[in-house]
Amino acid sequence: MATGKITRETVDRLQAGSSPAFLWDDALKGFGVRASTSGSKTYIFQYRMGGREAKTKRYTIGKHGSPWTAATARMEAVRILTMVRQRTDPVYADKERRREAVELAFDAYADRFAKSCTGKGWRALVDRSLRLHLVPLIRDKPITQIIRTDIVIALDEIPIEQIANRRNVFAVARRLFRWAVSRGDIKISPMEGMETPKAVKPRDRWLTDKELPRIWNAAPLTHPCFGPIVRLLIATGQRREEVSGVDWSELDREARMWTLPGERTKNGEPNYIPLSDLAIAELDRVAGREKWPSRGRTFATSTGGGFSGFAKGKLKLDKLIGEDGGEPMPPWRLHDLRRTVATGFQRLGVRFEVTEAILNHVGGSRAGVAGIYQRHDWKPEKTEALRAWNDHLQSILSD
Numbered sequence: 001m002a003t004g005k006i007t008r009e010t011v012d013r014l015q016a017g018s019s020p021a022f023l024w025d026d027a028l029k030g031f032g033v034r035a036s037t038s039g040s041k042t043y044i045f046q047y048r049m050g051g052r053e054a055k056t057k058r059y060t061i062g063k064h065g066s067p068w069t070a071a072t073a074r075m076e077a078v079r080i081l082t083m084v085r086q087r088t089d090p091v092y093a094d095k096e097r098r099r100e101a102v103e104l105a106f107d108a109y110a111d112r113f114a115k116s117c118t119g120k121g122w123r124a125l126v127d128r129s130l131r132l133h134l135v136p137l138i139r140d141k142p143i144t145q146i147i148r149t150d151i152v153i154a155l156d157e158i159p160i161e162q163i164a165n166r167r168n169v170f171a172v173a174r175r176l177f178r179w180a181v182s183r184g185d186i187k188i189s190p191m192e193g194m195e196t197p198k199a200v201k202p203r204d205r206w207l208t209d210k211e212l213p214r215i216w217n218a219a220p221l222t223h224p225c226f227g228p229i230v231r232l233l234i235a236t237g238q239r240r241e242e243v244s245g246v247d248w249s250e251l252d253r254e255a256r257m258w259t260l261p262g263e264r265t266k267n268g269e270p271n272y273i274p275l276s277d278l279a280i281a282e283l284d285r286v287a288g289r290e291k292w293p294s295r296g297r298t299f300a301t302s303t304g305g306g307f308s309g310f311a312k313g314k315l316k317l318d319k320l321i322g323e324d325g326g327e328p329m330p331p332w333r334l335h336d337l338r339r340t341v342a343t344g345f346q347r348l349g350v351r352f353e354v355t356e357a358i359l360n361h362v363g364g365s366r367a368g369v370a371g372i373y374q375r376h377d378w379k380p381e382k383t384e385a386l387r388a389w390n391d392h393l394q395s396i397l398s399d
Helices: 008-013 070-085 090-102 106-116 120-138 148-156 163-183 211-221 226-236 240-244 277-287 310-322 335-347 352-359 368-373 379-397
Strands: 002-004 021-025 031-035 041-048 056-063 257-260 271-274
Touching: 008 070, 031 070, 041 070, 056 070, 056 090, 070 090, 106 120, 106 163, 120 148, 120 163, 148 163, 211 226, 211 310, 211 379, 226 240, 226 277, 226 310, 226 335, 226 379, 271 379, 277 379, 335 352, 335 379, 352 379
Parallel strands: 002 021
Antiparallel strands: 021 031, 031 041, 041 056, 257 271
């Protein structure tokens, strides 16, 4: 085994024959250079973690040439020797460093966490919270190095009036770090002991019988897609995304039924919504005839994509209502229409279970054991409830 001072000159002279050649430094034990049969030369460091009985390990410093020269490789060998003396395995430490830089970088780790999430509604919330609020600030910082201050800064960036958004982002971050703990990637969550943002005060806004006709009548003047969407929200009580994303293949005019697939609902459960006279009349206007298309987006934009201009549509709708000569209308949201339908059912004496079935709520009467054993689909009762709601709407629209 050749030994000697590893310098630029000795490295240049080192040549391999039919097998690789080695030169081990006579001053720094374990530091060496290997010349391969192809002519390349690599600086190495050989060590044992433990006594003479321990297995010899070899750490590759790098190939001869910038940045590794005899001098820089020697400094690196000294660093590695210090690690060994401190009982830190440099091979393991190097693998962990690379893992932190790639696998445990927050942006990549957040993506894996999002893919592990189930439930359409929760998955959408996770994707949005990570994409808009967490990844842009934390970026590729290793998850093992994230501290509480990183999360606080991300939450502080959310406008203070967005109470629900702040609470949602907090919930997503907390779940992500708990997931990391369960996988053994971190020992303790940086959010341990953090106070949960205050809860949002539940909204109780619903539209009165004087307000609904004003919305109904002004809606068609806003946008070819937005107007019918608003009217169907009033007529069916379904969610905004469910109505705006409806496909003609889900609608059956003859059966007067809208079959909403589970992959498009918030809770993943399919729903069957009987179509009332007002709902069918509105869909007839959208189709331009009484024979509806067999497939395709019901509310497609000029480019063929799905409608997404809710903010602009709502602003225009509020402007039109403000100019209709009626009393100023208190602030309201599109989701308040869903609460209005539920309240209307209550006023009309519709059973709570039927209301839950129409709104496709899994909680309440459909939760727990009752949800497992109660498999009645309530179609006749839902049809009757929506007929009564349709009659009520027609009566207030004709006043």
